[in-house]
Amino acid sequence: MTRQTRADGTLRHLLTLEGLSRGEIERLLDRAQQYVRPLGARPATSDELAGITVANLFTEPSTRTRVSFELAAKRLGAEVVNLEVQLSSRAKGESMLDTIFTLESLHVDAFVIRDAEAGVPGLVAASVAPHVSVLSAGEGSVSHPTQGLLDALTIRQRKGHVDGLTIAIVGDVRHSRVARSAHQALTTLGAAEVRIVAPPALLPGDDEFRGCSRHTDIEAGLRDADVVMALRIQRERMQDEAQLDAAAYFSEFGLTSARLRLARPNAIVMHPQPMNRGVEIASDVADGPKSAIRDQVRNGVAVRMAVLATVVRPA
Amino acid sequence: MTRQTRADGTLRHLLTLEGLSRGEIERLLDRAQQYVRPLGARPATSDELAGITVANLFTEPSTRTRVSFELAAKRLGAEVVNLEVQLSSRAKGESMLDTIFTLESLHVDAFVIRDAEAGVPGLVAASVAPHVSVLSAGEGSVSHPTQGLLDALTIRQRKGHVDGLTIAIVGDVRHSRVARSAHQALTTLGAAEVRIVAPPALLPGDDEFRGCSRHTDIEAGLRDADVVMALRIQRERMQDEAQLDAAAYFSEFGLTSARLRLARPNAIVMHPQPMNRGVEIASDVADGPKSAIRDQVRNGVAVRMAVLATVVRPA
Amino acid sequence: MTRQTRADGTLRHLLTLEGLSRGEIERLLDRAQQYVRPLGARPATSDELAGITVANLFTEPSTRTRVSFELAAKRLGAEVVNLEVQLSSRAKGESMLDTIFTLESLHVDAFVIRDAEAGVPGLVAASVAPHVSVLSAGEGSVSHPTQGLLDALTIRQRKGHVDGLTIAIVGDVRHSRVARSAHQALTTLGAAEVRIVAPPALLPGDDEFRGCSRHTDIEAGLRDADVVMALRIQRERMQDEAQLDAAAYFSEFGLTSARLRLARPNAIVMHPQPMNRGVEIASDVADGPKSAIRDQVRNGVAVRMAVLATVVRPA
Numbered sequence: 001m002t003r004q005t006r007a008d009g010t011l012r013h014l015l016t017l018e019g020l021s022r023g024e025i026e027r028l029l030d031r032a033q034q035y036v037r038p039l040g041a042r043p044a045t046s047d048e049l050a051g052i053t054v055a056n057l058f059t060e061p062s063t064r065t066r067v068s069f070e071l072a073a074k075r076l077g078a079e080v081v082n083l084e085v086q087l088s089s090r091a092k093g094e095s096m097l098d099t100i101f102t103l104e105s106l107h108v109d110a111f112v113i114r115d116a117e118a119g120v121p122g123l124v125a126a127s128v129a130p131h132v133s134v135l136s137a138g139e140g141s142v143s144h145p146t147q148g149l150l151d152a153l154t155i156r157q158r159k160g161h162v163d164g165l166t167i168a169i170v171g172d173v174r175h176s177r178v179a180r181s182a183h184q185a186l187t188t189l190g191a192a193e194v195r196i197v198a199p200p201a202l203l204p205g206d207d208e209f210r211g212c213s214r215h216t217d218i219e220a221g222l223r224d225a226d227v228v229m230a231l232r233i234q235r236e237r238m239q240d241e242a243q244l245d246a247a248a249y250f251s252e253f254g255l256t257s258a259r260l261r262l263a264r265p266n267a268i269v270m271h272p273q274p275m276n277r278g279v280e281i282a283s284d285v286a287d288g289p290k291s292a293i294r295d296q297v298r299n300g301v302a303v304r305m306a307v308l309a310t311v312v313r314p315a
Numbered sequence: 316m317t318r319q320t321r322a323d324g325t326l327r328h329l330l331t332l333e334g335l336s337r338g339e340i341e342r343l344l345d346r347a348q349q350y351v352r353p354l355g356a357r358p359a360t361s362d363e364l365a366g367i368t369v370a371n372l373f374t375e376p377s378t379r380t381r382v383s384f385e386l387a388a389k390r391l392g393a394e395v396v397n398l399e400v401q402l403s404s405r406a407k408g409e410s411m412l413d414t415i416f417t418l419e420s421l422h423v424d425a426f427v428i429r430d431a432e433a434g435v436p437g438l439v440a441a442s443v444a445p446h447v448s449v450l451s452a453g454e455g456s457v458s459h460p461t462q463g464l465l466d467a468l469t470i471r472q473r474k475g476h477v478d479g480l481t482i483a484i485v486g487d488v489r490h491s492r493v494a495r496s497a498h499q500a501l502t503t504l505g506a507a508e509v510r511i512v513a514p515p516a517l518l519p520g521d522d523e524f525r526g527c528s529r530h531t532d533i534e535a536g537l538r539d540a541d542v543v544m545a546l547r548i549q550r551e552r553m554q555d556e557a558q559l560d561a562a563a564y565f566s567e568f569g570l571t572s573a574r575l576r577l578a579r580p581n582a583i584v585m586h587p588q589p590m591n592r593g594v595e596i597a598s599d600v601a602d603g604p605k606s607a608i609r610d611q612v613r614n615g616v617a618v619r620m621a622v623l624a625t626v627v628r629p630a
Numbered sequence: 631m632t633r634q635t636r637a638d639g640t641l642r643h644l645l646t647l648e649g650l651s652r653g654e655i656e657r658l659l660d661r662a663q664q665y666v667r668p669l670g671a672r673p674a675t676s677d678e679l680a681g682i683t684v685a686n687l688f689t690e691p692s693t694r695t696r697v698s699f700e701l702a703a704k705r706l707g708a709e710v711v712n713l714e715v716q717l718s719s720r721a722k723g724e725s726m727l728d729t730i731f732t733l734e735s736l737h738v739d740a741f742v743i744r745d746a747e748a749g750v751p752g753l754v755a756a757s758v759a760p761h762v763s764v765l766s767a768g769e770g771s772v773s774h775p776t777q778g779l780l781d782a783l784t785i786r787q788r789k790g791h792v793d794g795l796t797i798a799i800v801g802d803v804r805h806s807r808v809a810r811s812a813h814q815a816l817t818t819l820g821a822a823e824v825r826i827v828a829p830p831a832l833l834p835g836d837d838e839f840r841g842c843s844r845h846t847d848i849e850a851g852l853r854d855a856d857v858v859m860a861l862r863i864q865r866e867r868m869q870d871e872a873q874l875d876a877a878a879y880f881s882e883f884g885l886t887s888a889r890l891r892l893a894r895p896n897a898i899v900m901h902p903q904p905m906n907r908g909v910e911i912a913s914d915v916a917d918g919p920k921s922a923i924r925d926q927v928r929n930g931v932a933v934r935m936a937v938l939a940t941v942v943r944p945a
Contacts, residue, residue: 037422039420040445040446041422043422051675067396071396081697081700081701098907101927105669105924106930107671107672107673107931274414283409295420297416298422301421355759358683379732379733382713385711386709589725590725592724592725613735615736616736616737
């Protein structure tokens with residue numbers, strides 16, 4: 001695995017939350033908290049990254065995560081260029097790195113990379129010049145570190161702390177980079193219990209999610225949880241099978257207000273978006289008083305500002 | 316219909332020109348006029364929208380209208396993000412609003428929305444938080460309010476006023492959002508006569524364009540007009556039929572210099588672009604001394620600056 | 631051919647290097663050199679183009695050349711809009727010019743145009759208002775003037791001068807706009823010998839590349855060269871034929887370290903990118919100590935800043 005830290009121990013890349021200490025995660029969350037503003041207020045801005053150039057390399061141009069990173073960089077005063085590139089194929093590794101080196105020679109200081117294939121962000125991080133940083137914006141089903149941080153920040157805001165909480169991660173855990181990064185963040189921050197709640201076919205392998213309890217019955221999985229994190233189900237995959245699967249999934253595993261009553265009375269509900277309403281989550285839950293989903297989005301730009309401001313070396 | 320004004324009567328959204336008072340329209344035109352600069356001069360800039368974020372949501376990324384709105388926002392000091400999104404389908408209304416709410420949580424203050432389907436800008440305007448504004452950049456065949464304003468501004472510049480003028484709107488009026496918004500603006504500003512001039516199949520329904528005279532003979536429609544607004548014919552629609560239709564249309568309804576001689580000697584010619592030269596308008600007319608087409612484009616960015624500066628609440 | 635200079639002799643457009651004097655090219659290179667910064671340092675920035683709007687018109691949105699021009703303009707303080715447009719077809723010449731005139735009316739001051747078809751940049755340059763400049767970012771196989779300048783700047787940095795050098799341009803010269811612009815720049819700057827080295831099918835016509843020696847044997851072509859410029863082979867074209875052609879081409883014409891030993895001991899290697907490693911160039915050569923390929927990229931943004939700052943008239 002590519003090292004994320006410099007020789008002096010400071011964070012240079014953010015590819016995964018695995019291996020980050022509790023102190024490192026808390027410092028990132030503290031810094032992010034300073035950038036949080038209420039809805040309707042002007043966003044936080046600064047010139048911390050003036051003179052810096054950030055390249056967003058996404059396989060699709062219009063994702064909301066791309067906009068979140070773009071606004072985070074611009075609000076710190078950085079220049080941003082957006083490129084839609086196909087990075088994935090291992091066969092094209094050298095040509096992919098040539099693209100990276102070209103951008104590096106154009107004085108790009110930080111790469112934000114989303115890729116459907118595992119390994120690309122790490123390969124880039126291992127290849128760039130020492131002054132360049134790489135941030136993963138989602139790597140296959142492996143990692144989505146800024147999502148894990150924003151989830152932790154959201155819980156901390158709503159609950160005051162993560163220590164001692166019971167957190168249920170519900171849905172397609174097997175394919176979810178969101179679940180993996182959340183598990184790493186929340187475990188490091190002292191969660192009492194992280195539960196994996198999924199139908200048998202969507203449970204991860206036994207060598208993953210160490211220390212988590214596993215539930216294939218959603219009612220048992222939700223009982224007395226402080227935080228319920230619903231995951232997006234990949235409808236693309238479902239459409240290979242019967243059209244009725246969405247309804248069947250909702251019936252068996254959808255997060256409804258009836259099921260949510262099994263959790264603690266002051267439980268909160270989260271979702272990484274985009275939501276399939278009526279599949280993994282009922283609309284009245286998504287929009288209800290326990291929902292922290294919009295806070296997650298707002299915290300996303302604050303977390304990305306904090307990460308960018310942390311990894312990019314001062315001028 | 317979604318209300319466009321705040322409780323205090325100030326303009327919050329711009330979805331349609333219908334219902335705007337003459338005073339409101341004139342104030343927008345007066346403000347726009349202050350941003351107009353001659354070709355070759357530096358464009359007007361200010362920091363009125365510093366700290367504001369504007370999202371352009373267009374179904375196609377590279378339209379000239381998108382660039383006009385993007386430059387208007389940037390020249391007022393705003394941050395701009397461009398997203399190419401499919402908003403239309405009613406079936407996807409909730410997922411579309413989730414995208415809007417995500418952007419709202421990223422501190423987007425104003426949405427500029429173009430959509431091929433009627434209803435989307437109003438739905439968004441009715442759903443966003445109180446501090447957020449929505450501008451239509453073209454909604455189905457219903458409305459294109461900034462185009463209506465720039466048309467009015469262009470006439471006012473060339474003629475000194477709109478009152479008392481005879482204006483002929485010529486071509487595919489039935490499907491034209493440009494015609495609808497122009498009709499609303501020009502009627503409110505006191506035009507003496509707005510004429511609808513179209514082949515029978517392209518006339519709008521009788522319940523629309525109230526107070527307009529209707530002509531299916533272009534010569535009669537142009538006679539003694541002060542302003543001739545040619546509309547774009549949708550060639551896409553034509554190609555279902557015979558290939559010769561473009562020539563037939565030009566022969567029957569094309570705006571030629573011969574026909575233009577029927578209008579007043581100092582009549583001006585307008586077109587919303589993009590033009591089908593040789594179909595709805597002859598090239599020598601489009602480029603001739605009576606043409607105000609380039610002024611329309613220049614006025615477009617000024618009008619969009621004025622609308623943005625008007626609707627976005629002060630910091 | 632469209633004139634590039636104003637009545638007072640100053641450069642207004644940059645469509646080709648043909649016809650530029652040695653003094654004009656050297657002034658552009660001198661200015662570019664001032665914008666060069668080492669890798670890892672902050673890029674040069676200024677406000678020379680504050681208030682100026684540059685439109686990038688590319689047929690593909692995500693090319694590295696587009697990013698190079700975008701960053702060059704932004705680092706000079708200009709506003710940049712990116713448009714993905716299909717300019718090429720002669721049949722659509724008028725509609726293409728309407729797009730240009732629209733942008734001109736939005737106060738675009740400079741157009742950066744890449745097109746697969748010859749003639750478009752010149753047509754635009756001949757049509758725009760006197761205060762507007764046009765820069766070619768690659769025109770068919772005819773011209774790529776900023777690439778020619780960055781090649782010259784790279785050689786000047788590495789060798790101190792171009793005069794008296796022997797330069798071998800190797801590969802698909804016939805279809806290469808890079809080769810044509812490099813030949814023009816290097817000849818004007820006093821190169822002793824420019825050699826065209828290509829398989830017979832990829833040699834240009836006899837009426838082109840005047841004054842160049844021609845070689846169909848790569849070993850003879852490389853002997854005692856000071857500079858070896860490898861060109862990209864268009865694999866698209868190759869795939870029509872046998873799959874083995876790439877290997878065959880490499881065997882016959884690939885730039886390997888063994889072949890490179892025929893050049894002068896301190897020869898440098900260049901490539902315009904993107905590279906087909908293992909086709910026209912071996913990876914160990916591309917990444918080896920003689921390679922100046924990354925310098926070319928870095929010099930690209932400096933050259934584009936110099937050209938923009940030179941052609942755009944002062945406020």
